[in-house]
Structures are given as structure tokens and as C-alpha cells.
Amino acid sequence: MRVLEMNHVKKSFDNETIHVLRDISLHVDEGEVVAIIGPSGSGKSTLLRCATLLTQMDSGDLIYTGTYAARDEGGRSVYAEKKILKEIRACFGLVFQNFNLFPHYSVLKNLTDPQISVLGRKKAEAEKKARELLAKMGLEDKADAYPCQLSGGQQQRVAIARALAMEPKILFFDEPTSALDPELTGEILKVIRALAEEHMTMVIVTHEMAFARDVADRVIFMDGGVIVEEGAPEDVISNPKEERTRQFLSRFSAE
Amino acid sequence: MTIQTMLQELSRGFLTTLSIFFFTLLGSLPLGLVVNLCRSCRIAPLRWLTKIYISIMRGTPLMLQLMVVYFGPNLIFGISTPSNWRSMAVIVAFVINYAAYFAEIYRGGIESISLGQYEAAQVLGYSRAQTYGKIILPQMIKRVLPPVTNEVITLVKDTSLASVIGVVEMFTRARQIAVAPHSPGMLTFAAAAVFYYVFNYVVAFVMERIEKALDYYR
Ligand SMILES: Nc1ncnc2c1ncn2[C@@H]1O[C@H](COP(=O)(O)OP(=O)(O)OP(=O)(O)O)[C@@H](O)[C@H]1O
Ligand SMILES: [Mg+2]
Numbered sequence: 001m002r003v004l005e006m007n008h009v010k011k012s013f014d015n016e017t018i019h020v021l022r023d024i025s026l027h028v029d030e031g032e033v034v035a036i037i038g039p040s041g042s043g044k045s046t047l048l049r050c051a052t053l054l055t056q057m058d059s060g061d062l063i064y065t066g067t068y069a070a071r072d073e074g075g076r077s078v079y080a081e082k083k084i085l086k087e088i089r090a091c092f093g094l095v096f097q098n099f100n101l102f103p104h105y106s107v108l109k110n111l112t113d114p115q116i117s118v119l120g121r122k123k124a125e126a127e128k129k130a131r132e133l134l135a136k137m138g139l140e141d142k143a144d145a146y147p148c149q150l151s152g153g154q155q156q157r158v159a160i161a162r163a164l165a166m167e168p169k170i171l172f173f174d175e176p177t178s179a180l181d182p183e184l185t186g187e188i189l190k191v192i193r194a195l196a197e198e199h200m201t202m203v204i205v206t207h208e209m210a211f212a213r214d215v216a217d218r219v220i221f222m223d224g225g226v227i228v229e230e231g232a233p234e235d236v237i238s239n240p241k242e243e244r245t246r247q248f249l250s251r252f253s254a255e
Numbered sequence: 256m257t258i259q260t261m262l263q264e265l266s267r268g269f270l271t272t273l274s275i276f277f278f279t280l281l282g283s284l285p286l287g288l289v290v291n292l293c294r295s296c297r298i299a300p301l302r303w304l305t306k307i308y309i310s311i312m313r314g315t316p317l318m319l320q321l322m323v324v325y326f327g328p329n330l331i332f333g334i335s336t337p338s339n340w341r342s343m344a345v346i347v348a349f350v351i352n353y354a355a356y357f358a359e360i361y362r363g364g365i366e367s368i369s370l371g372q373y374e375a376a377q378v379l380g381y382s383r384a385q386t387y388g389k390i391i392l393p394q395m396i397k398r399v400l401p402p403v404t405n406e407v408i409t410l411v412k413d414t415s416l417a418s419v420i421g422v423v424e425m426f427t428r429a430r431q432i433a434v435a436p437h438s439p440g441m442l443t444f445a446a447a448a449v450f451y452y453v454f455n456y457v458v459a460f461v462m463e464r465i466e467k468a469l470d471y472y473r
Contacts, residue, residue, distance in 0.1 A: 052378055089380045100375035103472045104393050117389065118380035148473040166379060 001065065003091075003170045003201050004028040004051065008072065009060035011046055016058075020046045022225040024060075028170060031199040035212035035233070038222035039248055044205045047222070048172050051203070052094045053085065064091045065169065090119070093163030097175045099155045101147040107134070107158050108143040111165045119166065126165075133161040137191060153184030157191055164195075171195070173204040189215075209252045213237045221245045256438045262446060268428030269450055275345060275414045275424060280407065282350035287357025288392075291365070294358065305358075312355030317348070318419045324348040325420040345417045349410075356406055364399035365391060397469045404462040411455050425450060 004027060011021040020043045028034050036044050049055040051062065053069065057077040062070040069088045070077040079085065101110050111130035115121040121129075134140050137157040147155055156176060163171055173192065177185040189211050195202065196215045206212055212219055212233060219236040221229045221244075229242045240246045293305040312320070325344040328334040337343075368391055376386040415426035423431070429447040432438050439446075 054374055054377065086380065089378065092378075094378045096371060096375065098371060100369075100371035102372070102375070102390055104397070113389065114379040114381070117385055146472045162379070 001030040002027055002063075003030050003032075003065055004203075005061070005063040006047075006051065007061040007063075009047070009050060009062070010058045011043075011050060011055065012058060020225050021050070021057075024222075024225070024227060026220065026227065026230075028201060028203055030169075030201055032201055032218065033196045033216050034203045034218045034220060035216035036203065036205045036220045036222060037207070037209065037212055037237075037248075038228075042222045043225045044222055045174055048094065048174050048203070048205060052092060052172055053089065054094075064088050090166065091169045093166055093168035093171045095156070095159050095163055095171065095173045095176050098179045099147070099152075099159045101155055101159055101162070103147050105146075106143070107139065107145050107147065107150070110147070110158060111162050114162065115165050129165050130161070133164055134158075137161050151184060152180045153187045156180065156188050160188075160191055160195075170201040170203065173202065173206070175205055175207065177206070177208060207252075209237055209249065221248065223248065256432065256435065258439050258442065261432055261439050261443055264428055264432055265425055265443070265446055265450060268423060268425035269454075271417075271422065271424040272411075272414045272426075272454075275349060275417055275422075276410060278346045279349040279353055279410060282346065283353035283357055284403075286350060286354035287361055290354050290358035291361045294362070308351075309355045309358060312352050313359070317352050317413060318416050320352055321345065321348045321416060321420050324351075341420060341422060344420060345422050349413075349417075353406070353410060357403070360399050360402045360406065361395060363402070364395040367398055368394055397472075400462065400466050400469070404459065404466075407458055407462065408455050411451060411458060 006027070007025050009021050009024045010019070012019045024043075024047060026034075036047070038044055046055060050057045053062075056079065057070060059072050059075050059077050060070070061068060061072050062077070067084065067088060068080055069085060070079045072078075080088070102113075105113060108127065108130055111133065112123065112126040115126035115129060116123060131140065131143065134143055137160065139154060139157055139161070142150060142154065142158070147158065150158065156179075160171075160176075176192070177188050180188065185208070189208065192202070192204065193211075193215050204212070204216070214233075216233050218231065219233045220227055221236055221240070221242070223244050229236050229240060229245045235241070236245065237249065240249060290305060290309070293301050294309070296302060321344070324347050325341065328336050328340075372390055372394070373386060376390045381390065414424055417424050418427035418430075421427075425447055429443045433440055433443045
């Protein structure tokens with residue numbers, strides 16, 4: 001099943017003076033793990049923000065499991081009505097670079113409140129789900145802690161658990177390890193890897209090339225607002241066809 | 256007049272001071288929220304009106320505002336005000352004045368909350384009202400407590416301005432007593448100062464307690 005489809009997405013800022021996305025098309029199938037790589041400013045975050053309805057696209061389609069969140073009508077994206085967008089928001093989750101946990105809620109409440117307030121789950125059910133996920137993240141003893149009492153890596157695991165508690169069909173990650181000390185990066189990558197093994201559908205923006213090659217079914221290389229190269233990780237990362245991809249990757253292998 | 260009677264009289268004035276203080280906070284703390292919402296709402300004329308209101312409240316003396324609220328309805332609009340208008344006017348004037356200041360403080364608090372909080376809530380599917388009520392407002396309250404405390408302490412002292420429309424709160428009473436024949440004179444003012452000081456001390460203590468209670472997160 002096709003979980004996400006984006007067709008001919010364009011996005012510019014400041015009265016069309018800065019073109020950040022120039023005609024991007026991509027799709028993600030159920031169970032697929034897609035890694036997006038590319039230099040800073042290439043539009044990776046903007047693409048995720050468009051996909052998660054945080055930013056409005058200028059033109060193009062945005063489709064989740066066959067339902068149009070936005071449809072291109074004469075070169076303009078026309079968004080669906082509120083009720084449909086609400087349903088669509090339940091389809092996806094997003095893990096931010098800097099976690100964005102709710103600091104005034106305990107870890108447990110960070111996980112239960114969205115389930116109760118948005119999905120209308122009963123408190124007991126939400127708590128059961130939350131504790132299961134915390135255990136899975138190795139954080140069962142942190143349920144009553146507050147985010148400020150956790151390390152960055154622990155906070156990010158809570159953020160992943162919070163997103164998973166909503167049972168999204170697809171989970172987006174925007175550089176989930178970039179705000180972390182190098183020694184904490186591993187624990188997050190491990191969690192994402194475990195999710196990939198369970199065939200969670202994921203789109204991951206990352207600068208961790210080795211990780212992308214290992215975990216992704218498909219790698220997309222973006223530069224200057226376009227998809228330059230796309231394919232199996234063995235091809236794109238180990239054997240790039242395009243000169244721009246090679247240039248970008250050479251910076252990593254040089255390290 | 257004995258010192259004891261003086262203190263009794265002052266205490267009666269203090270009750271008036273206390274009720275101005277209490278009702279002002281009761282009205283202006285929530286009204287400030289409404290004002291703050293209006294200032295950033297989608298209806299442009301309401302936004303402008305709110306901004307004008309805030310700038311007038313902050314740009315003119317509270318004493319003048321008290322007079323306008325008290326005398327205005329009758330002098331400007333020819334409305335005959337009810338007999339208890341004096342005590343109502345003082346609360347109305349204080350509430351609308353302090354609401355403007357609180358709205359400004361709230362704005363600062365809300366602006367200091369990172370965009371990421373809104374975005375996380377939006378992606379999780381919270382409605383606008385839920386985002387505001389569950390995520391933004393509670394964090395805002397913690398952040399604005401120190402400036403709100405300052406404002407509340409100013410209010411304790413500002414209550415004395417009510418005398419300008421003839422409300423006999425503690426300070427007015429102290430002035431009346433001090434000039435009366437055979438009164439304890441300056442001692443009256445000293446006693447009034449002690450009242451204000453102790454009151455502010457209690458206010459500061461309570462506010463500190465609230466701040467402590469919200470210390471469980473950063
Ligand atoms: N709200 C905005 N207004 C104006 N310009 C913006 C806005 N958001 C992003 N941009 C610009 O769009 C370009 C792409 O930004 P984006 O954050 O998508 O890049 P990125 O690929 O995620 O980069 P990084 O690897 O540094 O995170 C940048 O040049 C940025 O300055
Ligand atoms: Mg980015």
C-alpha cells in the first residue's frame with residue numbers, strides 16, 4: 001500500500017524569492033524505510049514540514065493512503081477541509097531534532113495526554129500503551145520523571161515513544177540525532193533500527209551515512225530543492241551516479 | 256483619639272484596601288488573558304481596538320482613569336449612576352487598567368515559548384484550543400510569575416489612588432485621622448506604613464510559594 005505520495009511539490013518563501021522546493025515528487029510504501037540525505041539548506045526539513053502539514057505547499061499534491069490532504073488545482077495546492085486534515089494528522093508522526101517534549105508534563109503524561117485528548121482513549125488504556133512503549137525504549141523507570149531530568153538521548157526516546165503511542169502509519173524523523181552528543185547518537189539509532197526491523201514505515205532525514213546505508217530501503221539525495229538521485233542505498237551511497245552526490249558524500253568519507 | 260481607636264479605624268480602611276486589591280486581581284488576571292487573545296485574534300478591528308486600549312491604559316495615569324470611570328458616565332453621557340457607583344467604579348477602573356498590564360506580561364510569556372511546542376502539539380493533533388489551554392497557558396503562567404508578582408505588589412500601593420474619587424481606603428483614612436484634633440498624628444502614617452509593608456510581605460511570600468510549587472520543571 002502507498003502510505004505517502006507527494007507530487008510536484010513546490011515551496012518558496014518571501015514572495016517567491018527563495019525557492020526551497022522545486023518540483024519534488026516522492027512516494028513511500030507501507031513498511032518502507034526511506035532516508036533523505038543532502039547538504040544543509042537543500043530543503044530536507046521543509047519537505048518534512050510540508051508532509052506533516054506544518055508548512056503549506058505552494059503547489060503539488062499531498063496524499064496519505066489515497067486521501068488528498070492537498071490537491072494541485074491549476075498550479076496551487078488546495079488543502080482539504082479541517083475534518084479531513086484532522087484524520088490525516090492521525091496518520092503520521094514526527095520526531096523533531098530538538099525533541100519538543102512538553103516540559104510541564106511528566107514523561108508518562110507526555111505519552112498519555114495526546115492519546116486521551118486527541119484519540120479519545122481511556123486513561124487506563126493510554127497508560128498501558130505508554131508503559132509498554134517506555135519499556136520498549138528502556139525507560140520504564142522514567143515514567144514519573146520530567147523531561148528536564150533526562151539526558152538528550154532519553155528525551156529523544158521519549159519523543160519517539162510519544163509519536164508511536166498515536167499509532168501512526170508513517171513516522172518522520174528530522175535529524176533525530178543532530179542535537180545529541182556523539183555518544184548518545186547510538187542509542188537513538190538503535191531504537192530506529194529496531195523499528196525498521198518491525199517494518200515501521202519511516203522517512204528519516206539524517207547525516208549519518210553509515211546508518212542510512214544500513215537501515216534504509218531507499219535513499220534520496222536532495223540538493224538545491226530537487227531530488228538529485230534516488231535508489232537503493234548500495235547504489236546512492238556506495239556507488240553514486242551523479243557528480244553532485246559524489247561531491248557531497250566525499251565530505252563524509254573524508255572524515 | 257486613642258491609638259487603639261486609630262488602629263481600629265485604620266483596620267476598617269484596610270478592609271476596603273483589601274477588597275480593592277482582591278477584586279482587582281480577580282477581574283484583571285483573567286481579563287488580561289482575554290485582552291491578550293484579542294490582540295492577536297483574526298479580526299483586525301478587534302486587534303486595533305485592543306492595541307489602542309492597552310496604549311491608553313499604559314499611557315495615562317491611573318488616577319485620571321479612575322476619575323473618568325467615576326465621573327465620565329454622568330458628565331459625558333448624562334447617565335445617572337447608581338448610588339453604589341463609587342465602589343463599583345473603583346473596581347472597574349483598577350480592573351481595566353491592570354488587565355492591560357497583565358496582557359502585556361502574558362504576551363511576553365507566550366512569546367518566550369518556543370515554536371516547537373506549538374508544532375509538536377499540532378503534529379500530535381491537538382486542536383488550537385487544546386494547544387493553548389494544555390500546552391501554552393500552563394508554561395506561560397510559570398514564566399510570567401516574577402513580573403506578575405511585581406505588578407501585584409505595585410497594586411497594593413496603587414490602591415491608595417482610590418482616594419481621588421473619595422473611596423475611603425486605608426491611606427485616605429490615615430490622612431483623615433492624622434489631621435483630626437487630638438489624633439496620634441504622624442503615628443497614624445507610621446501605622447499605615449506597617450500595614451502596607453506587612454501586606455506586601457504576605458503577598459511576596461504567597462507568590463514565592465506559588466513559584467516554588469511550579470519549580471518541578473524547567
Ligand atoms: N520560514 C522560512 N522563511 C524563509 N526561508 C526559509 C524558511 N524556512 C526555510 N527557509 C530556507 O529554506 C532553505 C532550506 O531550508 P531547510 O531547513 O529545509 O534545509 P535543510 O535541508 O533541512 O537544512 P539542514 O540540513 O541545515 O537542516 C534554507 O535556505 C532556509 O533558509
Ligand atoms: Mg533541516
